[in-house]
Amino acid sequence: MDANGTKLLEVRNLRVEFPSRRGTLVAVDDVSFDIAPGEVLGVVGESGAGKSMTGAAIIGLLEPPGRIAGGEILLDGQRIDNLPYEKMRRVRGRQIGAIFQDPLTALNPLYTIGRQLVETIVTHLDMGERAARDRAIQLLQDVGIPAAERRIDHYPHQFSGGMRQRVVIALALSANPRLIVADEPTTALDVSIQAQIITLIKRLCREHGTAVMLVTHDMGVIAETADRVAVMYAGRIAEIGPVRDVVRRARHPYTEGLMGSIPKIGETVGRLTQIDGAMPRLDAIPRGCAFNPRCARAFGRCRIDRPDPMDVDGARVACWLYGEGR
Amino acid sequence: MIAFVIRRLLQAVLVMMAVGFVGFSLFAYVGDPVAIMLGQDFTEESRRQLVHELGLDQPFFVQYVHFLLNAAQGNFGISYRLARPVSELLLERMPATLELSLCAAAIALAVGVPMGVYTGLKRDTWLSRLLLTVSLVGVSLPTFLIGILLILVFSVVLGWLPSFGRGTTVAVGWWTTGFLTESGVRALILPSITLALFQMTLIMRLVRSEMLEVLRTDYIKFARARGLSDRAINFGHALKNTLVPVITITGLQLGGIIAFAIVTETVFQWPGMGFLFIQSVSAADIPVMAAYLVLIAFFFVLINLVVDLLYYAVDPRLRVDRTAAGGHGH
C-alpha cells in the first residue's frame, strides 16, 4: 500500500487447486497480499512454494486442471478472477503484463520480433500498423537493443539470450500495463547479465509507474529491487512486509533461514538451499505449521494449529512465536 | 543457399544411381529377356546376335553404366509385352496417374488439415472423438476395400458415379486431361477419394498431435499472456508452427500417393502408370517394371527436394544469414 492506501492489485484468500487421481492438491492456500501502484513486490520461497501458481492465477492463465478454488483477485477494485475469457484476455497485456523465465522459448521462432511487437500493440492500443511499428522501435530502444530500426526485422534466433529477454520485456511493456508479473526473469540467463536485466526492469517500471510482482530465488535481487517482500512456503505466505524489515530483521524462522543464504558483500548469487530438510510435497503437508519439521524453534502448538499471518509491527508473519498466549 | 541446393542435388543424383542399380539388377537377374524376345524358334546365331545387340555380352559394370546413360535420356528399351518403347508407354499413362495423385493430395490436405486443427483445438468435443475414431478406421481399412465399398455404394447401388476408367479426356499437347470434361471429372471423384483417405487421416492425426504439442509451448503461453486473440494465437502462431512437419510429411506422402496409386488404379481400372505396372508384372515385362521403379524413385527424390526448399521458406532458422548472425552477443 502506498501513502494514500490505494491498491492496484488485491489478492484475497486465494486458493489454487489441482484435482488429481489421489485427491485434490492445494498449490496455493489462503494467500492474501496487495500491490500498490508502482510498487515492486518481491516473492521468494523454495521451488514448489506456489509462486508461479500465484502469478498464473493473477494473469488468469492457470493451466487446467489447475483452477482458482477460492478467494478473489481485484485490479483497481474490480474482480478479475471471475471475468469471462474474452474480457480477461483484454486485461492480459493491457493491464497486466508478464515476463517469462526462459527468453529462448518465449518468442515465436517463425516471426520477426517486430511482427510480434506490432501485433501486441495493435491488439491493445488504438494504433495503425505504421504507428505501432514506430512504437515498437521506440520500445526496443528503451530496452537497450542497439540499432533497433534494423534489428526489429530480425528473428528471435538472431538474438542472444540476454537480448531476447530484453525483447520479452519490450513485449510485456508494449501496451503500458499497470502491473508486470515477472516470474524468475533472470533464472535462465547467464549470471553476467542477470543484474543488467533486473536493473532494466526496475528502471523501466519506475519510469512508467508500473508495479511489479517479481518472483525470484535471488535474495540479493530482492534486497536491491523490491519495496516489499512476500515469503512463501508450501503454498502459503510465511511472512510479508517492507523489504528492510524482512531482510534485516526477519521474524519468521523460515525467513531467517533464507536470509542466512544471502550472499556476503561481493558475492553475487544466493540460492535458497541453506535450511536443512526439504519443503513437504503437496500431498504430505504436516499438520499445524507446515514448516514445523524443519523449524529449530517449533513448540507444541506448532504441531497442532496452522498459524495465519498476523500483524507484527508493520509486517505480517505466520508463526506462533508471535501468537497470543505464547 | 546455393551450397544447400547443390548438396541436395548431389544427394539426389546418388539416390537415383542406387535406384538405377536396382532397376538394372532386375534386367540382369530376373527373367531372361533373350529367351522372352526370341520366342520358340531361334538359331544359336540369332541368339548370339540378340545378346550382342542388347549388350548382354559386355562386363557387368559397362552394362550398368549403359543402363544409367540410357535411363537418363528416358530410354528404357522396348516393352516385351506391347513391343513399343517403354518411355512412350509411361508418358502416355503419366497424366492419368499424376492427375489422380494431385487430386488425392489436394483432398487429403484440404480436409485433413482443418480436421486436424479442429480436433487439436477442441479436444473434448464429441465431434473430435468421432473424427478420431473414424480416422482409425480409415488408417486400418485396406485401400482396395475402401475402393470396392465406394464402387458398391456410389456406382452399383446409387448409380451416381462411374466405377472404372477416366471418362472422356482432352489432349493438351502430349498431356491428356480429365479435368476439362464432365465425365472426366466425375470419373476422378471415387478414385481420388479412395486414394486420399489414408493420407487424409494421416495428415489429420499429424496436424492434431503437432497442434497439441505447439499449444503447450512457452511462446504460445506468452502469446496468451500478451492478450492476443484466440484467432491470432491458434491460426497465426500455432498453425504456422505445425506447418514444417506437415509440409514434410505431406510431401513425402505425395510420393507415397503416386506409388500407392497402383492399388487404386487397379481397382478402378484407371489407365495410369500403376495399372500398367501391374499388367507388366503379370506378363514379366521387365523393361516396363524397371522403368516404373526408376520413375517413381525420381518422383520421390524430386518431391523431397521441393519439400526441403519449402522448409527453407517457412522456417527462418534455416536461413541464417551471415550479417544477422554477426549481431549476436549483448
Ligand SMILES: Nc1ncnc2c1ncn2[C@@H]1O[C@H](COP(=O)(O)OP(=O)(O)O)[C@@H](O)[C@H]1O
Ligand atoms: N499440473 C500440476 N499438477 C499438480 N501439481 C502441480 C501442477 N503444476 C504445479 N503443481 C504443484 O504446484 C506447486 C506450486 O508450484 P509452483 O507455483 O510452480 O512453485 P514455484 O514456487 O516453484 O513457482 C508445486 O508443488 C507443484 O508441484
Ligand code: SF4
Ligand atoms: S509456527 Fe512454530 S514451527 Fe512454524 S515457524 Fe513458527 S515456530 Fe516454527
Ligand SMILES: [Mg+2]
Ligand atoms: Mg516457479
